[in-house]
Amino acid sequence: AYLSPEQIGRLNVKVDERSDLYGLGVLLYELISGCLPVQGEEPAGWRHAIITQVPRKPISLAPSIPPVLSDVIMKLLEKAPENRYQSARGLLWDLQECRRRLRQTGTIGLFPVGEYDVVSSFRLPTKVFGREEELQAIVTVISQAVEGQSKTLLVSGEPGVGKTMLLNEAFKTVPLGSGFYIAGKFDQLRRNVPYAAFAGAFGELIKQLMSESKEELGYWKKQVTKALGRNGAVILEVVPELEWLIGSQPPLDELPPKEAENRFLLVFSDFVKAFAKKGRPLVLFLDDLQWADPASLKLFTYLATNSDLDSVLLVGAFRDDELDVEQLSVDLNEAAHLSLKPWKPGQVTEFLAETFHSETGDVEQLSEILYRKTGGNPLFLSQLLKLIYGEGLIYFDPIEVRWKWQTEALRKRQPEDNVLLLFLNKLKSLPGSTLEVLKWAACIGSRFSLDVLSDMCGQSLEETASSLKPAIDEGLVLDLTFQLEFLHDRVRQAVYSLLSDEEQKQRHLAIGRLLLANAGGDSPEEKVLSVMDHFNRSLLLIDDPEERIKLAGYNLIAGRKAKASAAYASALQYFRCGKTLLPDDAWDKHYAVCYEVHLELAQGEYLAANVEEAEKLFDQVIARAKTELERARIYSLKIILYGGIGDYSRAVQTGIRALAKLGVKLPFHPTKGDYARELLLYKWNMRNKRIEMLAGLPEMQDPRQRMVAE
Ligand SMILES: Nc1ncnc2c1ncn2[C@@H]1O[C@H](COP(=O)(O)OP(=O)(O)O)[C@@H](O)[C@H]1O
Ligand SMILES: [Mg+2]
Incomplete structure (x- = not known):
């Protein structure tokens, strides 16, 4: 209280x-x-x-x-x-x-309170400034969601313009009834890890539910189980935490790629639906869509255009210079779209007046100088203010009891051309040990946990925390309750840019190795996608043949995991890295991994429309396959792929060829006589039998015959 x-x-x-x-x-x-x-x-x-x-x-x-x-x-x-x-x-x-x-x-009477509450320490205002119209628009979509409609809200604008801050503030302060607000962020460094922001948001939701009462938990378990039916495993691939709520799930039926993708989208949408109803909306905020993997964008669009949802407010924020709103293929008439602009000169003046608790007239000059330097970008402006305060160019005069600035010195001050340079400047003033820890953090991502970080630095938690403190005091790193976060991606980027290409690779490699060891070595299943993402940035640095072959195997696992949730583009990247890791003599020495990697890669290339490359890989596997059965499996995959893109005649021809290899001869161009012969043969085989009797026959055991049937 x-x-x-x-x-x-x-x-x-x-x-x-x-x-x-x-x-x-x-x-x-x-x-x-x-x-x-x-x-x-x-x-x-x-x-x-x-x-x-x-x-x-x-x-x-x-x-x-x-x-x-x-x-x-x-x-x-x-x-x-x-x-x-x-x-x-x-x-x-x-x-x-x-x-x-x-x-x-004898009485106190009335007087205005706080008149002499002069602020003598410098602080930036923490509330959202100058976005009244936008806030109003957000309040409207929220109330529509509370009333049962489903809405999509897109917020775009340049980096630092205030997208994240605006949305976070709005959803935390506008009442959602008993609804949920969950948020996830895509990371510039983790672009190949599929569904990262969705996983983050729903992982958080499950954790929130876990602190609910038993009855409440029972209710959600029922809701989700009902919504997912037998397809729960689809969601577990993306949100492993869900297993706490609904337990382990039956394995899925294998489907061809396109159907598997449809199933994924459908089931995910049902999953989202389970958490929202009239009066109890779900706000799902996905930040930094410009760094989303292709599968996530597809899912976003699907959710945004699938009118089947109720009371869901889907929110996406993105940099409009990196992602075109068209790419989202969201119906813009249906969606609310806010395009945030930097502050206008007048707004900068008001912002400064608020910061220094003074009249707008008093800050006019300062405002003009700062506007010229920053173009009104809120991040740039706030940070520049802090910097020049640190330099003593803005100061509190205790005698006149007001804030003052050195106008001339400010005018002459060498300007930082952009916010990145400004952060680089700030980083220079940090102690060496702080910078070193930050460099590790910058390789992990925009959010990081203290324990992984301290492992990376080979320090205790306390040592790492105290190394970080100057950065936290400077406001460059935010200390959220369960994790740490860079103030802004631009800060992470600035730190990262202090490392040479080679150093970045080495650190990613070290992080990959540590995460793999922490995951228990043998089964990094859950984290395998992000672990391998670190390794895959530094493949050239790995020369131990044993490690390489082991990692090829993990890339196979990672790729299949991505594939299981229809993230084919990401899967392809993992399979490609898997192949890169194979030694020249892999077919002889590591046949099993080699066979599987090639086969997966061939399918991946095919789905990515790199048909020639795919055919080349298929041919390689066919040439290397050891048994007729393995070869037949390749043909059956090809048939599915050809069928999937509508090339039926090629699918049929491939099938006929494959069957011939298994000893079943079918003509490429059947004549009427061929039909008649088959029909007679069938009648003869079925003499004195009824169709129903077939069910009673023993199951076919011969693997070759089974393959023929498949
Ligand atoms: N409306 C605002 N009022 C006050 N400060 C703001 C505002 N918008 C942005 N800022 C400042 O800029 C910083 C970056 O904003 P952020 O929302 O992270 O930008 P974006 O997500 O658009 O890149 C914030 O931490 C805050 O200091
Ligand atoms: Mg942001």
Whole structure:
């Protein structure tokens, strides 16, 4: 009950001394009114209440208190830190004023609170600034989702313009009823790992459910099991955490690629559907779609255009210079699309006035200079402000009790051309040990956990945390409750760019090896996609033949895993790396892996429309295959592929050839006589038998005959 909203950890706001002022507010509230300002049940209810419930004024509960005291307490209990007292000194001033008035006149009367609460430490405002229209549009789509409609919301704009911040804030503050808000992010470094953002979002959802009561859990288990039917395994490939809820699932029927893809999309959409209904919406926010793998984009489009969903708000944010909205093939008449623009000069002025708690007139000049340097990009602007504050060009004058800036020096200051250079500049001022840890983090991705990071650095958790501290204090890394995150991808990029190509590869290799060892060596199943993604960046550096062949095997596993969830483009990358890892004499020394890798790769190339390459690979396998049966399997795969693209005559011809090799001779161009002969043969074989009797015959055991039948 005494935690401040930002301590709940969902507002993406750094916790500072203003949290203590909130806590003090709760205490005073309780002292005066006898009850707590907000009420909740169970941890989840409390968290929600603290973030959203607005307390009743103390004076309405205890009418005898001086009204100003009520105002003071309400100011302490403001949700956004910047609306509270900014300093204990400001609060003290108001309380002393109360005492002074009481002593002099016997009553306190009314006066505006917080007047002398001057902010003398520099802080950027933490609330979303200047996006009122956009917020309104978001509130509208949310309420439509609450009422049962399904909506798609697209938010685009340049890096740093404020997409992530806007959406995070909106979904955390606008009430969703008892619905869910889940978010996942695609990572610039992890573009080949399929469905990463979906996996992140739904993994989080399952973890949220796990903290629910038993009845609630039972309800969700029933919902999801009903929605998935016998196809649960499809989802487990992407969201392994789901097994906690619904248990292990029966294996899937094998389907040809196109059908498997359809099944995947259908089942995933049913899965999403299970979590939403009228009054209980699901908000699914996928950030940085420009880095999504092809299969994820397909899934996104499918969900966006599949009108079968109810009460689902699907949200996608992306950089419009890297992904064209057309590529999403979402019906733009149906979807809401917000294109965020950098702040206009007037907005920059207002932002500065708010930051320095001053009148717009006072910051005009500063605003002009900063606008010219940053073009109004919020990320660039905020960071530049922090930098020049650090350089002493902006400072608080305690005598005049106001903020000042050195206009001339600011004008002359060598400008950073872009935000990347600015971050590079900032990184220079960090201690060497901090930078070293950050470099490892930058290779892991934009989000990372302290334990993996400390393993990488070969340090204890405490040592790593203390190395990171300067970066956290600088605001370059955010300390979220269960993991750490770079302030922005641009920061990760800046750190990453400090490593040479060679160093990047070495680090990815080291990370791959460590993750593989941590996964227990033999069965890295669940993580295999992201583990192999690290290895696959540095294949040239691996020269131990044993390691190479082992990794070829893991790439086979990874590729098949991707394939199992219809992520064919990603699967192809893994199979290609698998083949690269095979030694020249692989066919002789490692026949099994070699055969499987080639065969998978051939199918992958075929699906990617690289027909020539595929045929070449098929021919290689056919030439190398050891038995007639193995060869027959290749033909049967080819038949499925040809059929899949509608080349039926080729499929039939391949079939006839394959059958000939197995001893079944069929003519390529049957005549009427051929038909008649077959028909007579059939009648003869079926004499004195009825169709139903066939079911009673023993199962065919001869593998060759079975292959013929297949
Ligand atoms: N509307 C805003 N009000 C205040 N600060 C903002 C706003 N938009 C962006 N910022 C600042 O810019 C930073 C980057 O914003 P972010 O949402 O991560 O950008 P994007 O996702 O568009 O790349 C934020 O951390 C914040 O400091
Ligand atoms: Mg973003």
